[in-house]
Amino acid sequence: MRPSLRRALTFWRRSIQARVVVSTLVLSTVVITAVGWYLLRQTRDGLLENRVDSVLAESATEVRDAEVALAGAGTESDESKQLRELAEPLITRGETRGYGVVLAGPVDDRRRAADGVASFTPGLDLDRSIPASLEARLATVGAPLAWTYTHVEADDSADIPSGPGIVVGAQIQLPADGRTYAVYFLYPLDEQEETLGLVTQGLLTAAVVLLLLVAGLAWLVTRQVVTPVRLARRVAERLAAGRLQERLRVTGEDDLARLATSFNQMASNLQRQIRQLEELSRVQRRFVSDVSHELRTPLTTVRMAGDVLHDARGRFDPGTARAAELLQTELDRFETLLADLLEISRFDAGAAVLDVEELDLGDIVRRVVESTRPLAEQRGVRVAVVDADRPCLAEGDPRRVERVVRNLLTNAIDHAEVGGRDPGVVVLLGSDENAAAVAVRDYGVGLEPGESAMVFNRFWRSDPARARTSGGTGLGLSIALEDTHLHGGWLQAWGRPRRGAQFRLTLPRHAGGSLRRSPLPLEPADAESRHADEVLR
Template sequence: MATSTRPRTWHRALTFWRRSIQARVVVSTVVLSAVVVCGVGWLLLQQTQRGLLDHRVDNVLTEVNTVVADTNRQLEGSLSASTTANDQRTQVVNGLIARGASRGFTVVSPQALGSTAEFDQGAIYTEGLEVDKSVPVSLRQHFGEVADTAWTYTRISQVGHASVPGIVVGTQIKLPADADYYTLYFLFPLTEQQETLGLVTRALVTAALLLLALVAGITWLVTRQVVTPVRMARRVAERLAAGQLQERVRVSGEDDLARLATSFNQMASNLQRQIRQLEELSRVQQQFVSDVSHELRTPLTTVRMAGDVLHDARRSFDPVTARAAELLQTELDRFETLLVDLLEISRFDAGAAVLELDEVNLTDVARRVVDQTQVLAQQRFTHVVVDAPDEPCLAEADVRRVERIVRNLVTNAIDHAQGDSGVSRDVVVHVAADEHSAAIAVRDYGVGLRPGESAMVFNRFWRADPARARTSGGTGLGLSISLEDTHLHGGWLQAWGRIGEGAQFRLTLPRRAGAPLRQSPLPLVPVDAREAVG
């Protein structure tokens, strides 16, 4: 359950990040501010640490010099009291240890000069101090012979306590008893400086967090003043796109955003006025087409009756009059078809077209259409074949409309099956289906389509070649009606074509009415096309 919730959470977070300008601006500002604050804080801490350590080193060296000077004066005044070098060394070191206990430092005095390994058994040092861990070997090596005062950083270890950072200063004194030099190590802890640095660090971190919170709040407030009007304009634009043309952006103030809102409202008003004009014009046009189509049916019926009489009696006429009667009959058939198509287009425009759904086998539809167009194909010396699987290709559809779509595609393919060489090739009707969709593709090898014409071929009364005659008696509305029928089913009607390679029209329908289409079981580009092979 947790693994399934996490991807949804990430998806919602990413969606919010992509869609929210305010969130991106706030986060970007806070991140950049954090980088700057961290950089400045690090520099301040480095400067503070260096200053504290430098000041502590100066104080330590001053104190060591004072202690050594006092020790030398003590040795000069106690020559008669100390008879041996060991007694003088013991007296001096014990005094320094006692002094260090009150001054906050510890003392180490090895027995031999320059002990660079472990301290010898005769070393004298402050009780509890782990001298081998506290005095670095490098400093011991420095005092392997007579040398000047030197210091270094170290960690002071005491028995039963954690080690603490510190400074160790090494120096040498000369005992009057044997006129030899003895090394003294003074260890000063940096506990106070460490606490001060920690306090400064906590103060800087607290100040940085407060500063970042303040920057985030200020950025959020500033971006809110800009983003809120933009969001309001977006919501109004979405409602306008949904058809609520009366929506307007609320205007407050006289700044640039207010002027933008005013311009947006003016644009919306102009669009509303123009859309209403277009709707009125479209309504008038639709009404005109519908009225004309209906009104023409009565005189067409009368003319049809007279034409049928003349056509039936044409054998008794002279050849010219008989030919005129035949032409009249042909044009009356075309005129009647045009009226039917205009009525169908007017129903689509008025939104009055409805589906009568049923389980349709597209293979049977394709075969019926091929049988119906066989005479036309023979006239064009074209053979139409069906390429379909053995199992049924079923879809919930209006069989009358689907059959009309396929018939328009097949007759259109027959019209254009003859190429530039004048030789007609077969028209192939492919049928296929998958789990979610079913499709019919009509492939011809005629003149083809130029680039860009695949989108224009479904326009009303459009012809690829205006000089080309409609041999099948088409009205120029067949593909437009087919596209409307396809949209009514929630399907796709697409075209592909190349000059010299022919064309292919593909109809894709969902297997279940109302289901969304994601892919087609047939490719739009034919498998035998050069671009598909390449």
């Protein structure tokens, strides 16, 4: 598509004023065309009706005068002389008044006027000027006066112009031989045609002027409405960019002024709410950070005491020894929770940074699988890795990527179906020219509709009554999502009830690159087949 056409289409899509003006012009053009066509038709019909009435009256008068003249001549005159005395006055008056005359016949000969012509106005083309239908109507003796529209054909020597016309036919009986002849009067419509042309030109001029006026009025009216909307859009864009002090200028008391007032009130309320939320968020981040740091010192002391008790548990009675073991387990979880809270506070404060280097996702996955093997054996879950056809290389922070993969894998082991499908967890690797991906698939309880977006919320659990086998803190997936966003990647979840779940991590091959697609599908290929097996069972 050419740039000029692309710019025109963009302007058309974005400009309400242009669409309103063009729509108004189109509708106005349709209305003006319909009205103009109706007026022209009425004008044409009126001109033709007046002309028809005039020529019929004039033709009837000519025929009546000719019959009176012939009746005075009697039957003693010669036939050719009577025809000449009949035709010459008619032709002469026709040349004077601007119409043509054709005297033909006798009508009982059944011949065309051009074949049986007695006399006619010089320069006329009789074959084209006199319609055969009219000749047929006058072929019977005693036929009344008749007329029809025609196209008068005449050469340059004729006194009448070529063009549309009216032909009137009548019968006259010649006393000399007692036979009936046909006389045709050809009246051109050049004056009516010229009048209609002037009317058409006037209507076209008026239509163009009216359309220009309508376009100008539509532009002015829409400008009064669109201009405040555009100002509101600019202010809204500034508000969205963080300039919360921007406001609309209010002038007048009309609907647009009231809209501007409401917009300013909304902006003020939003500014106040955003500032309150920012203050609350700042206080929350400060609280989490301070509490996390303040807890380190007492936690270190409790950890030392717990280690002493745990090491000496062999000398305690069974109840005290069990309490020392539980204390050690909870201290481990407390330390993990404290570390996660500190990491979350760094994300909230925007202090998290990447230590980017070239990494292989396959090596990271195998290292994480090996480190989580005791947890998987404790749960009775086997973990399988499906390698890609090519190395899964990407640029990223190895520590953060490994933490994401570990969170996904421990979460899958924790929710895998014990004693079910073997392997219980499948890790897939994939890559292409622009991205590398890891997908972790389990066949456990799965996710309910809508939970795939909530699963990354802090402290969210699909089943609050379910025990955490891995001793998680509820912040693992949230931290994994933040780590993924730092890399400019995607972390997505898919799940169905009783059909398991799959989490997919997608990273760009190069730091700072953008993702368009993932090398691995989000919905696993065996989802439908597993569902079919369950239905059959």
